[in-house]
Amino acid sequence: MKLSISIHWRRKETHYRLALTKCRACGRVSFGERKVCPYCGSKDVTTLIPSGTGTLLSYSVSYFRREGDEEFLPRITCLVKLDEGAIVPGELVDVDPDEVYIGMKVEAVLRRYSSDDPYGLIYYGLKFIPFLKG
Amino acid sequence: MPRPEERVGILGWGAYIPRFRVKAEEIARLWGFEPSVTKALWIEEKAVAAPDEDAVTMGWYAAKSAIKRAGIDPSLIGCAFVGTESKPYAVKPSATIIADALNISKVKLSTDMEFACRAGSEGLRLATSLVASGTIKYGLAIGSDTAQANPGDILELTAASGAAAYVVGPSEEAVASFEGMVTYITDTPDFWRRDCSKYPMHGEGFTGEPAYFHHIMTAVKLLMEELGLKPSDFDYAVFHQPNGKFPLKVGKRLGFTKDKILPGIVTPWIGNTYNASALLGLAKVLDSAKPGSRILVAPFGSGAGSDAYSIVVKDRIEEKRGLAPKVEDMLRRKKYIDYATYAKSRHMILRNV
Numbered sequence: 001m002k003l004s005i006s007i008h009w010r011r012k013e014t015h016y017r018l019a020l021t022k023c024r025a026c027g028r029v030s031f032g033e034r035k036v037c038p039y040c041g042s043k044d045v046t047t048l049i050p051s052g053t054g055t056l057l058s059y060s061v062s063y064f065r066r067e068g069d070e071e072f073l074p075r076i077t078c079l080v081k082l083d084e085g086a087i088v089p090g091e092l093v094d095v096d097p098d099e100v101y102i103g104m105k106v107e108a109v110l111r112r113y114s115s116d117d118p119y120g121l122i123y124y125g126l127k128f129i130p131f132l133k134g
Numbered sequence: 135m136p137r138p139e140e141r142v143g144i145l146g147w148g149a150y151i152p153r154f155r156v157k158a159e160e161i162a163r164l165w166g167f168e169p170s171v172t173k174a175l176w177i178e179e180k181a182v183a184a185p186d187e188d189a190v191t192m193g194w195y196a197a198k199s200a201i202k203r204a205g206i207d208p209s210l211i212g213c214a215f216v217g218t219e220s221k222p223y224a225v226k227p228s229a230t231i232i233a234d235a236l237n238i239s240k241v242k243l244s245t246d247m248e249f250a251c252r253a254g255s256e257g258l259r260l261a262t263s264l265v266a267s268g269t270i271k272y273g274l275a276i277g278s279d280t281a282q283a284n285p286g287d288i289l290e291l292t293a294a295s296g297a298a299a300y301v302v303g304p305s306e307e308a309v310a311s312f313e314g315m316v317t318y319i320t321d322t323p324d325f326w327r328r329d330c331s332k333y334p335m336h337g338e339g340f341t342g343e344p345a346y347f348h349h350i351m352t353a354v355k356l357l358m359e360e361l362g363l364k365p366s367d368f369d370y371a372v373f374h375q376p377n378g379k380f381p382l383k384v385g386k387r388l389g390f391t392k393d394k395i396l397p398g399i400v401t402p403w404i405g406n407t408y409n410a411s412a413l414l415g416l417a418k419v420l421d422s423a424k425p426g427s428r429i430l431v432a433p434f435g436s437g438a439g440s441d442a443y444s445i446v447v448k449d450r451i452e453e454k455r456g457l458a459p460k461v462e463d464m465l466r467r468k469k470y471i472d473y474a475t476y477a478k479s480r481h482m483i484l485r486n487v
């Protein structure tokens with residue numbers, strides 16, 4: 001899948017560090033860096049960098065083929081509830097589809113999202129793996 | 135006069151081993167090696183990075199663990215060095231990607247280093263020197279490789295993926311302190327990879343005696359001479375591990391007993407992780423060594439050179455161990471794959487992309 005160099009770079013804090021928005025008015029945490037709280041509309045928000053650990057809320061195993069995606073199939077796309085409260089979309093790797101279960105503890109790790117092969121940019125960002133003991 | 139490195143120590147260490155393993159006998163069978171070759175080299179299986187992993191992603195994980203154990207604010211880290219011979223870009227630093235993704239200070243020295251398998255160790259020496267000189271307070275050094283080997287080459291039995299990282303800083307804050315470090319280097323034609331070539335080559339007669347054994351033995355003897363120490367003064371001895379046999383052999387020749395070498399051995403179960411090899415061995419020892427233990431570490435890189443470090447473990451280490459996955463945890467986390475999956479995972483299958 002072809003990504004945009006500029007969009008990926010602008011969202012680096014979200015891709016690299018799962019940047020969240022914490023609302024000072026209602027106290028809720030939302031995914032991504034935002035100027036307005038999606039829950040109450042307040043502009044009194046601040047960026048929060050989570051620890052990267054959370055729990056698997058939902059997942060889907062996809063065999064959908066897009067050009068450049070073949071070596072990553074099947075993909076497990078997922079929703080993770082971070083320990084800080086926000087629900088974030090992501091990809092679950094380092095686990096076979098039949099080993100995945102709702103409620104599984106996961107942690108965010110830096111991986112390749114895609115790359116403009118053979119000579120283009122490599123896009124890095126966080127994915128999730130089953131939590132490693134530590 | 136005290137040595138500058140005595141002012142510096144390891145604050146945190148981190149390891150990463152990918153989940154996939156391919157059996158050495160599977161590789162040997164495919165390419166028609168004489169079956170006893172895996173025993174002769176003492177290689178059982180090797181770790182293989184997933185298709186979305188590379189030296190950057192593995193180095194990131196190891197560095198994250200090292201920073202967690204160090205317990206410092208990453209924005210106080212004044213250098214980030216990545217030693218690798220499998221950098222994802224020929225030109226574009228791996229160090230900047232890892233540093234930004236870990237929120238390490240943007241005001242820092244940062245580069246990718248190349249010296250075959252000892253570039254990560256060179257990074258560790260430089261980070262230590264920067265701390266010792268007072269230029270920076272904390273430094274990060276990473277060794278990370280998705281080691282390449284020409285399919286069918288004897289090196290393919292061992293060339294593997296893994297990473298190790300160290301945060302160094304003032305000795306007062308350290309969990310293990312440096313007593314001394316030396317480096318010995320000569321021009322030796324044992325192993326190389328030319329520009330734009332996918333796989334390395336080796337000068338057959340040179341890999342053992344003139345390269346690995348000569349450089350490690352010279353560096354270790356020099357270190358012991360300078361510090362007035364002998365093999366019996368060390369509790370552990372960790373060497374670069376191109377296979378399982380070489381570290382035992384070089385240790386024996388230097389006068390270290392087998393029980394001091396075995397705790398730092400990782401290669402028979404994960405392969406030669408190149409820049410991570412000796413540094414992962416050290417991480418494994420730090421995962422369990424008692425305070426007061428003295429550790430010898432001797433990384434080696436082809437081309438060729440070897441470092442030798444004397445490191446003494448301090449009391450604070452116990453409270454740091456549980457903060458990140460141990461090497462043993464990662465040795466146990468594994469999924470066996472066949473040669474085809476390994477080939478796909480390491481982008482060895484020719485495709486139109």
Ligand SMILES: [Zn+2]
Binds near residue numbers: 038039
């Ligand atoms: Zn709100």
